[in-house]
Amino acid sequence: MKTSFCAFVSIILLASIFPPTSIWPLAFIAFVPLMIVCSKHSAFQSFAILMCVGLIVENIIFIWIYKLEVFTPVHGLLLGVYFALYWSIWGACTSWILRSKLSQTLKMLSVASVWVLLEYGMANMGFLAFPWNTLAQSQTSNLWLIQWSAVFGEYVIAFFIIAVNYIFYAHKTFSKREIRVSALFVVIFYLSGALDYYFNNDQTGKPVRVASFQTNFLRVRTAENVDPARRLQRVLSMAEDSLAESPDILVFPEGTLHGNGVAYDINLARLRAFAKRNQIPIVLGYMRDDKYSSQVDSKEQFNAAILIDSDKELTIYHKMLLMPFSERLPLEGIIVWPRWLVPNDMFLTPGVKSTPMSAGDIHAVPIICWENLFAGFVKKSLSKESNIIIDIVNDNWFGNTPAPYQHNNISVFRAIENGLPLVISSNTGPSQIIDSNGRVLAMSDEIFEPSTVIADVRLRSTRTIYFYIGDIFIVFCILVLTIALVMTIMVRRTTGLSTIKS
Structure with missing residues (x-):
């Protein structure tokens, strides 16, 4: 007993x-x-x-x-x-x-x-x-x-x-x-x-104002959630509204835009025009739309983060750590996984290297969704110039549950371990802006509601002891x-x- x-x-x-x-x-x-x-x-x-x-x-x-x-x-x-x-x-x-x-x-x-x-x-x-x-x-x-x-x-x-x-x-x-x-x-x-x-608490870094967006594109296949033009319209509307707060950079979540590849996407071109007109860098998630892909080229589906910076060429990071059984098939060619265990048959292609994103004084390290779970991966992604971490997320799949809050807790440690501010832009929330001491400076009030959070952070170029000695x-x-x-x-x-x- x-x-x-x-x-x-x-x-x-x-x-x-x-x-x-x-x-x-x-x-x-x-x-x-x-x-x-x-x-x-x-x-x-x-x-x-x-x-x-x-x-x-x-x-x-x-x-x-x-x-x-x-x-x-x-x-x-x-x-x-x-x-x-x-x-x-x-x-x-x-x-x-x-x-x-x-x-x-x-x-x-x-x-x-x-x-x-x-x-x-x-x-x-x-x-x-x-x-x-x-x-x-x-x-x-x-x-x-x-x-x-x-x-x-x-x-x-x-x-x-x-x-x-x-x-x-x-x-x-x-x-x-x-x-x-x-x-x-x-x-x-x-x-x-x-x-x-x-x-x-190093206060020497340059302060920048970050706007992190919670776009709230749902899984429900309505025109508003699926149609690329309507998705873009919500993005442009939220971006336009945020300009009243004079942000230095805009961050949109994982999978914000869907299209037929960055070279041919008219909606991405319109967003680039917005960035150029307002002289403001934008980081957003981008995915090839399933309706444009075929079985032949499905292996070339990437989960990407893109930096749009005025007249510069796009900086594109392809997610490197893909979620097993959801975004990639582990031990492919070695184990034949039963259908009842792995119903998914459309997987993504992993990126091959970290891609720093620079815009003016901002030198960001992009990570996508669950990559924030792995301290060693985030640490290795940093360059000597890195002064902020940007995590774009889509926790839409888990509904109104504790999952997105549990997920965000992990990012608090990535910020402290590396001594850098960290921005979370989450599709359905909560979006957060975290300083280098793990304090949440701004956070969306509700999940599954469109929202914008804005806060000032200091760009940090110093490194922590953990950065040098690891685990x-x-x-x-x-x-x-x-x-x-x-x-x-x-x-x-x-x-x-x-x-x-x-």
């Missing part, structure tokens, strides 16, 4: 730390009941219990995925089991660690390190990589803490959260000295982030677990020798 109760409490707490509720302080106690469970059960039993917990938590967090028309309960089960495996492995390892004879400090560091390494694996598992709603992403409103992402990335935030959970779990077995040291560690770590937030914190976690393993082997050998002598 106690096991069931602890699991239930953790499920409620864990489901509450992400949107729509986003009660981030609960993350610091949400794992305590799971640690109690793992300490009372074997590694195998903990694996099974955490599998059940993971299945329920992930289905609550990802409930929006059932909004996808092609998504079935079978897909949900497969996805749930995959993510629950991470929980299971952590549970089994935690059970072994908590019931070992390691010191309290090494136990705490080891339990946190296992979680971090699993999240790192989740972000680097090839076509299975999907680092969405990582533990750190529950803390996007906790601005003091997440400043540490500028040093070690989001993994150090997850490490800190698990460590604090362990302190709560094991505090009764701590000596007074261990309690004082633990409390001091938590306070110093947290206040260091606060000091960085308030005092390490080196992973090495620390590996070292911790290596020490824990060596110490365990030594203790067992010592115990064995003592038994033989006696």
Whole structure:
């Protein structure tokens, strides 16, 4: 009964730390009941219990995925089991660690390190990589803490959260000295982030005014949503209205215009004329319209971001990281995927390189939709001149659910990690403008409503520590677990020798 109760409490707490509720302080106690469970059960039993917990938590967090028309309960089960495996492995390892004879400090560091390494694996598992709603992403409103992402990335935030959970779990077995040291560690770590937030705020960059648009083109196949001319009319109308606020750049979302290729698109030409007439650069998403493509050339369908800058040639970035099974077919030619699993048969062609977009003092790095999930990819896309990140998004598929808010949380970390402001232009919202400290400067009020958000940001040419060292914190976690393993082997050998002598 106690096991069931602890699991239930953790499920409620864990489901509450992400949107729509986003009660981030609960993350610091949400794992305590799971640690109690793992300490009372074997590694195998903990694996099974955490599998059940993971299945329920992930289905609550990802409930929006059932909004996808092609998504079935079978897909949900497969996805749930995959993510629950991470929980299971952590549970089994935690059970072994908590019931070992390691010191309290090494136990705490080891339990946190296992979680971090699993999240790192989740972000680097090839076509299975999907680092969405990582533990750190529950803390996007906790601005003091997440400043540490500028040093070690989001993994150090997850490490800190698990460590604090362990302190709560094991505090009764701590000596007074261990309690004082633990409390001091938590306070110093947290206040260091606060000091960085308030005092390490570079105001030397040139201010620019950004207008980010939420066009609200829906999936419903009405003339207003499908017809390229009508889409352009909404874009031009919103752009014209924004000029009253004197923006320096306009950003429109993924797939804003559909056409027969940039060289032949009369609507794109009209938008270029608008940009030239008003002397204002425009970034927008562009896709070839399906009705113009054939089976012969369907492999040359790109998901593109385009910079229109007065008389200059178009700068075009083709999305490099395509979503598996939706925009690309993983292991094509190696695995024949069953039709019930992969109903889509029209895929896109990936881009081959990052394409910086420059207009005057603005040197933007464009990313498209889910490319914001991958910290390493975004970091590698930056050039030495880059001073702003532009993320164009279309979360139309998920309806009025927490999904777009969860998606935007990820971009907060990309801004802090790289020390750059980040602009999100989302088709159905929410569109946001985020500064280099992760503060949301402007945000659309509603999703699924046309909207324009405008804010001033400072272009940043400085780089963070994380930009230079990347995910080196992973090495620390590996070292911790290596020490824990060596110490365990030594203790067992010592115990064995003592038994033989006696």
